[in-house]
Amino acid sequence: MSVTAAKGFRAAGIAAGIKENGNPDLALVVNDGPRRAAAGVFTSNRVKAAPVLWSEQVLRSGQVSAVVLNSGGANACTGPKGFQDTHATAEKAAEVLGRGAIEVAVCSTGLIGVLLPMDKLLPGVETAAAQLSEHGGEKAAIAIKTTDTVHKTSVVTKDGWTVGGMAKGAGMLAPGLATMLVVLTTDAGLDSEALDRALRAATKVTFDRVDSDGCMSTNDTVLLLASGAAGVTPEYEEFAEAVRQVCADLGQQLIRDAEGASKDIKVEVINAATEDDAVEVGRSIARNNLLKCAIHGEDPNWGRVLSAIGTTRAVFEPDRLGVAINGVWVCKNGGVGEDREKVDMRYREVHIVADLAAGSETATIWTNDLTADYVHENSAYSS
Amino acid sequence: MSVTAAKGFRAAGIAAGIKENGNPDLALVVNDGPRRAAAGVFTSNRVKAAPVLWSEQVLRSGQVSAVVLNSGGANACTGPKGFQDTHATAEKAAEVLGRGAIEVAVCSTGLIGVLLPMDKLLPGVETAAAQLSEHGGEKAAIAIKTTDTVHKTSVVTKDGWTVGGMAKGAGMLAPGLATMLVVLTTDAGLDSEALDRALRAATKVTFDRVDSDGCMSTNDTVLLLASGAAGVTPEYEEFAEAVRQVCADLGQQLIRDAEGASKDIKVEVINAATEDDAVEVGRSIARNNLLKCAIHGEDPNWGRVLSAIGTTRAVFEPDRLGVAINGVWVCKNGGVGEDREKVDMRYREVHIVADLAAGSETATIWTNDLTADYVHENSAYSS
Incomplete structure (x- = not known):
């Protein structure tokens, strides 16, 4: 229609x-x-x-x-x-x-x-x-x-x-x-x-x-x-x-339907001081090539989430940050949280929650993983 | 030593x-x-x-x-x-x-x-x-x-x-x-x-x-x-x-020695209004995944250079921009320049010049192409 x-x-x-x-x-x-x-x-x-x-x-x-x-x-x-x-x-x-x-x-x-x-x-x-x-x-x-x-x-x-x-x-x-x-x-x-x-x-x-x-x-x-x-x-x-x-x-x-993607990633930033902070942090996470490769490899590499958060101007204290991947809080208080072996990443949908512990605003950014297919498609197709 | x-x-x-x-x-x-x-x-x-x-x-x-x-x-x-x-x-x-x-x-x-x-x-x-x-x-x-x-x-x-x-x-x-x-x-x-x-x-x-x-x-x-x-x-x-x-x-x-790279790319920004402008534009070009894939595919895709320049706050007029890839000015005055078939991209070294036609400052950023090997290395290696 x-x-x-x-x-x-x-x-x-x-x-x-x-x-x-x-x-x-x-x-x-x-x-x-x-x-x-x-x-x-x-x-x-x-x-x-x-x-x-x-x-x-x-x-x-x-x-x-x-x-x-x-x-x-x-x-x-x-x-x-x-x-x-x-x-x-x-x-x-x-x-x-x-x-x-x-x-x-x-x-x-x-x-x-x-x-x-x-x-x-x-x-x-x-x-x-x-x-x-x-x-x-x-x-x-x-x-x-x-x-x-x-x-x-x-x-x-x-x-x-x-x-x-x-x-x-x-x-x-x-x-x-x-x-x-x-x-x-x-x-x-x-x-x-x-x-x-x-x-x-x-x-x-x-x-x-x-x-x-x-x-x-x-x-x-x-x-x-x-x-x-x-x-x-x-x-x-x-x-x-x-x-x-x-x-x-x-x-x-x-x-x-994004080019070459094998995972759809929902990046949810919570407890931000402002909505702009939440968007900036979400975007920084969503654009981190190393993280996007890790998600492709079904590796709950939360360190790459923290390093992406650290590049932003958002309000946060490093030792209060939390990260959940598919419901498992693999990072708590800026350090090691629950066992990363508990994270099930077999499915196409991946949900990353970044807790800034700095307020009550939230924002969600949607992205994809970075794959060899993306590289192939965009190195072969002049667009 | x-x-x-x-x-x-x-x-x-x-x-x-x-x-x-x-x-x-x-x-x-x-x-x-x-x-x-x-x-x-x-x-x-x-x-x-x-x-x-x-x-x-x-x-x-x-x-x-x-x-x-x-x-x-x-x-x-x-x-x-x-x-x-x-x-x-x-x-x-x-x-x-x-x-x-x-x-x-x-x-x-x-x-x-x-x-x-x-x-x-x-x-x-x-x-x-x-x-x-x-x-x-x-x-x-x-x-x-x-x-x-x-x-x-x-x-x-x-x-x-x-x-x-x-x-x-x-x-x-x-x-x-x-x-x-x-x-x-x-x-x-x-x-x-x-x-x-x-x-x-x-x-x-x-x-x-x-x-x-x-x-x-x-x-x-x-x-x-x-x-x-x-x-x-x-x-x-x-x-x-x-x-x-x-x-x-x-x-x-x-x-x-960058992970998975097959091309070393020198991004030289010339005729910028300020050095900061030159660095911002160079970085934007160097981080453009689509361009990095194109270079991997030996495709002199200058449109992706222009779209990267367009995301910056640097001083420039779109219809005065120029782009040379390996010495061939494939984009002149913001549009089609010399024949892109003339560009030889067989070698590991790739040289991109972006002419902002807005001043006399310059800066060079060095980057790599984006390859399937980069994806493989960073999806398999928890680092």
Whole structure:
């Protein structure tokens, strides 16, 4: 169902020939209204792809009629010609759909530093427009895959209204691995300010806390489009919670499909003095290559957790730190705790709890292990 | 020659039984004077091993008579008992050597969170003391190895005086991979203030810019001991340059022996607005796992360089950035430059130049590629 679960949306996914292997590579999502309110969050990387620079401009009006997404090329670091290509893509979609180009967002993903084959992309937009359907959400989700092994969709339906979405990649907004593209749709009737507030609140605790490999993409984009077609305006809090749920679900799907991963690691930081401290510590643990290798080897190497905590500016006393791995407190008071032989690490899910003993705030970061498959995939695939 | 190249020093390296495999694991370095001036720099990790906490106290007096170093156990995250063990080690060396314990520095490296076998270590100190020799530098360098495949020593001899040293590990001070331990000795007659100044200046541009995998150790220590036995007091600048040369040489040896690496990568940032900017950008590039995988695959993937630059706070304009890989400017003005097919990446040495076009400052960071061997070594070896 994906982006077409909510009323007022049509979508399509086709093979335009951008990818040399002939796989689907172009998606189109259209908001038929009556409302066209939208919000977006983008990569915080200062080297931004042309489609990000364009879509940031589009979102300034708070109105989005359509989104064109392509895989097979990131259109990043492509100079003025790259920006012209993004603009031409929006113009083509606007022309075919009878909308204004400034209401057409564009997202791209793939190799950096290569111009898109516009002779294939522009006809592809026409083809996709001709195939737009209220049942096209699944095909759209498939067309934006790159190294994804599965397509990712999620839907939450409430009392008369729906939030649905699709995602590709395995990463986060700030920073992100490969490119993460997400389009969320709703038929609830909210204005762009409420959408923006709900989207930022949701991404802050979901996609922003997915940190597969600490690398930040030039193309990360999350869009939320509202058609108002349900004729219902929910309470803000209820709506924001539905958006958070869809984002959390898609974020988990990204982690589960991260390149080369064999373990999904939940890093939970507890008893922090501030939420920022908890996030900083969680991120430091999640990015520690030595720890990520140890988890891959099913070795509950808590010393690497402590050395990662020690690199942060968070409030803590070294001799009060605690670490639990899969429920066993292998480190207590900064030293040896329960027998590490008790830790069962056979399963894909690994849960690390870091107790800072410095307050009552908490945060959770999701990451993966570091594997030889990750190395193989990223040394062989130019992305 | 190592730490015994300079006059006034004796050293020993023995197998005390700390390592279960029977390899050498205990080194002793003694300064016979007439001077015993010393300086030290330590890990900036806030979770510090017991020997670091102890040696920081020792260095406060600016006097070091002896250094005990063990491999086979880091004595980190070992609580009050771990600190007592370090203290007992210093006391034992002081007793055997007839010095004060507060003049005995201690360094440890190995697995975090395990107490040292003091029943083997303390007798080992006695054995090592009995074997002290003016030719013991090589054996000492061998005894501090952990995952090192070779031992590392370096000597610079000037007009009547010498700076020599030994190192283990592959990493840096802030941060560091595995544990880096370095002991430098000189027979030049300098006071502890001059030693401290020269050592900090040297480590800042050498070990601090070696970043194999971005992980910071709890045990990193670099010590510089001066005996004054040469009876010569060189000009400070000449001395500082000799210290820098030895540190630079040892730093290169660490990188060349980094765990699992198949490429040594020199990341040179040029035309930065400030040196801090250059270091921040260099470090960001050096830590980018996706780029490190690409280099492993001999793929001149400059897009990953740009995405790493984009995560920093350095002064730059995205459309003025340039990247050269092994002499080919594959990225110019933030976009496609020369043909990437021209880049020859067959050799172990890889040279990446990032041109920020924002000033005239420069910095170089040395790192390695990310390989399946790194993953295997660090998922199998509890360190």
